[in-house]
Amino acid sequence: MTAAVQPAVLHRASVDFRSVAFWAMIAVSAFGLWTLKKNFVPAMAAFPPSAALNTAVLCLSLAVGMWLARRILRPVQAPRWSGTWLALMWGGLAACGLAVVLNGRLGSVWSQALDLEAAGKWSAALTAPIDEELAKVAGVVLLAAVSTHLVRSAADGLVYGALVGLGFQVVENFTYGLNEIVTSGGVDPFAATFQTLWVRIVLTGIGSHWAMSAVAGAGIGYLVSASGRSAARRIWTALGCLLLAMAMHFVFDSPLLGGVAGTLAKPVLNFVIVMAVFIVVRRGFRARWAVVSAEEVAAGALTEDEAGSLSRRRSRRRYLRAFHGREREAQARLQRQQLALLEERVPERLPAAAAGPWRDAVAAARALN
Amino acid sequence: MDDFKRAGNAVHGARRVWVPLAVVGVLLALTAVEGLLAKALPDSEALAAGTVIEFGSDRQVSVQVGEGWTLDKAASDVNSTLVFRQGDVAVQLSSIVFSAGKPDGVDQMWDGMARTLKIEQYAGTDVWLGEPTGFDTKSISGGLYGSLQVGTAIGTAFVMPAEDDSEAVEARVLGPFDADQGHWAAATQIIDSVAFDDEGDA
Numbered sequence: 001m002t003a004a005v006q007p008a009v010l011h012r013a014s015v016d017f018r019s020v021a022f023w024a025m026i027a028v029s030a031f032g033l034w035t036l037k038k039n040f041v042p043a044m045a046a047f048p049p050s051a052a053l054n055t056a057v058l059c060l061s062l063a064v065g066m067w068l069a070r071r072i073l074r075p076v077q078a079p080r081w082s083g084t085w086l087a088l089m090w091g092g093l094a095a096c097g098l099a100v101v102l103n104g105r106l107g108s109v110w111s112q113a114l115d116l117e118a119a120g121k122w123s124a125a126l127t128a129p130i131d132e133e134l135a136k137v138a139g140v141v142l143l144a145a146v147s148t149h150l151v152r153s154a155a156d157g158l159v160y161g162a163l164v165g166l167g168f169q170v171v172e173n174f175t176y177g178l179n180e181i182v183t184s185g186g187v188d189p190f191a192a193t194f195q196t197l198w199v200r201i202v203l204t205g206i207g208s209h210w211a212m213s214a215v216a217g218a219g220i221g222y223l224v225s226a227s228g229r230s231a232a233r234r235i236w237t238a239l240g241c242l243l244l245a246m247a248m249h250f251v252f253d254s255p256l257l258g259g260v261a262g263t264l265a266k267p268v269l270n271f272v273i274v275m276a277v278f279i280v281v282r283r284g285f286r287a288r289w290a291v292v293s294a295e296e297v298a299a300g301a302l303t304e305d306e307a308g309s310l311s312r313r314r315s316r317r318r319y320l321r322a323f324h325g326r327e328r329e330a331q332a333r334l335q336r337q338q339l340a341l342l343e344e345r346v347p348e349r350l351p352a353a354a355a356g357p358w359r360d361a362v363a364a365a366r367a368l369n
Numbered sequence: 370m371d372d373f374k375r376a377g378n379a380v381h382g383a384r385r386v387w388v389p390l391a392v393v394g395v396l397l398a399l400t401a402v403e404g405l406l407a408k409a410l411p412d413s414e415a416l417a418a419g420t421v422i423e424f425g426s427d428r429q430v431s432v433q434v435g436e437g438w439t440l441d442k443a444a445s446d447v448n449s450t451l452v453f454r455q456g457d458v459a460v461q462l463s464s465i466v467f468s469a470g471k472p473d474g475v476d477q478m479w480d481g482m483a484r485t486l487k488i489e490q491y492a493g494t495d496v497w498l499g500e501p502t503g504f505d506t507k508s509i510s511g512g513l514y515g516s517l518q519v520g521t522a523i524g525t526a527f528v529m530p531a532e533d534d535s536e537a538v539e540a541r542v543l544g545p546f547d548a549d550q551g552h553w554a555a556a557t558q559i560i561d562s563v564a565f566d567d568e569g570d571a
Contacts, residue, residue: 021392046485225379
């Protein structure tokens with residue numbers, strides 16, 4: 001058994017290319033791309049310098065945002081790259097493209113149902129929280145169905161939700177950067193785009209879509225996690241998180257707390273809320289991590305020192321610094337297998353015995369040292 | 370060992386088929402319901418003769434309509450744009466605030482409008498904008514107007530600057546070639562009624 005299970009064998013592919021969810025994500029993202037192309041490529045062709053600025057800022061903000069989300073928002077280790085790219089794709093293409101269609105329809109409903117003044121004040125706040133939050137959170141649900149290994153805890157849901165929201169946010173910034181040219185009369189297109197991007201990234205970016213979707217995503221992560229909690233509790237928590245994300249979006253878009261101070265306060269409020277959710281989620285994840293670490297130490301898969309070094313990126317690096325050359329490579333391989341084992345143990349309802357192959361892989365990696 | 374059949378989360382087994390189908394179904398249903406609601410409600414609202422509407426980000430622009438006009442509520446946003454219709458003729462008024470870069474006179478405003486029309490050209494619509502000519506209204510001086518064709522609709526484009534050039538109203542009056550002359554004349558009256566708040570107060 002041990003000889004047959006080399007460390008590489010247990011490296012899980014985290015995306016099932018045969019799954020319905022994967023192809024649903026691809027299909028809806030293709031639709032979103034088509035919608036965005038139809039709506040915004042003409043403006044890009046008409047204003048190439050603004051399009052170039054927009055593209056450069058999109059790439060830069062995507063890179064920085066992705067690094068921050070992957071580095072900070074998931075305890076112990078970053079989310080998988082495959083899930084990261086799928087989340088960004090869904091947020092930037094599928095959710096954004098859907099939002100263009102849905103917002104046009106629901107915005108029109110409010111314009112027709114309310115008087116002109118009320119529609120002007122409240123239409124955005126009554127439209128975006130419904131359309132955009134549902135479109136974004138659908139991506140986290142689909143990620144959970146792409147493979148049973150991408151979203152397994154509230155922590156996974158939070159980081160993938162943040163990545164979906166980040167994808168949405170950077171593409172929406174791109175579209176606003178183009179729209180502002182028209183609303184400012186086409187007089188100084190480059191300055192109009194620059195000003196919009198500056199406001200949306202520097203002033204309000206801290207508490208925009210990524211924060212709202214992270215909250216909703218944490219709820220989905222909790223809902224689908226094999227955490228041993230009752231279905232009713234998981235459903236109500238997920239619903240609560242989605243409603244909280246919608247409420248954050250509502251306040252963000254509403255005329256409440258108007259003026260410059262309000263414009264600055266709303267994203268800060270959203271940031272505080274998402275950080276509060278993050279702290280709760282992180283604490284839960286770390287508590288579970290500590291439990292399974294202790295169990296695996298007792299089972300002999302880890303030593304006390306190894307378990308102590310595994311839970312943080314910095315302590316893992318520090319632990320490896322004690323080794324040199326091939327020994328360090330071997331230790332790094334062992335560390336990866338131990339991380340995989342503990343990640344496998346995070347879902348509480350999976351019996352500890354189910355992680356047997358991962359324990360064997362750790363033993364095999366240790367034997368190679 | 371098939372990794373994907375080992376339940377690491379609650380979306381396993383048959384759920385991995387029906388959950389994504391349900392998600393796509395919900396999104397499709399949302400799209401359909403919102404579309405049906407938008408269609409079920411009346412697009413436009415008839416306006417009484419003499420109705421004054423203030424619009425723009427600070428409601429700093431006012432316009433008065435004559436008899437027989439309807440407000441296209443679906444296409445209007447009081448923060449920026451109003452669309453009025455009478456027969457086949459449509460009047461679109463857009464409040465423009467030059468927050469990013471102040472133009473050096475009304476000619477630059479006209480050039481800016483011409484540039485934004487290129488978006489429609491790149492989208493595949495035939496657009497033609499004629500040379501501008503100066504005009505004044507009872508409230509605004511130093512405006513420009515010129516012939517405009519968008520697709521099969523013909524008409525006139527207007528740029529009406531505020532006194533300090535910090536903002537403007539851009540207008541399009543468009544209709545078919547054989548539109549009622551009375552409707553064109555009524556549209557001109559709407560353009561003539563446009564006023565900026567400060568000018569109205571003065």
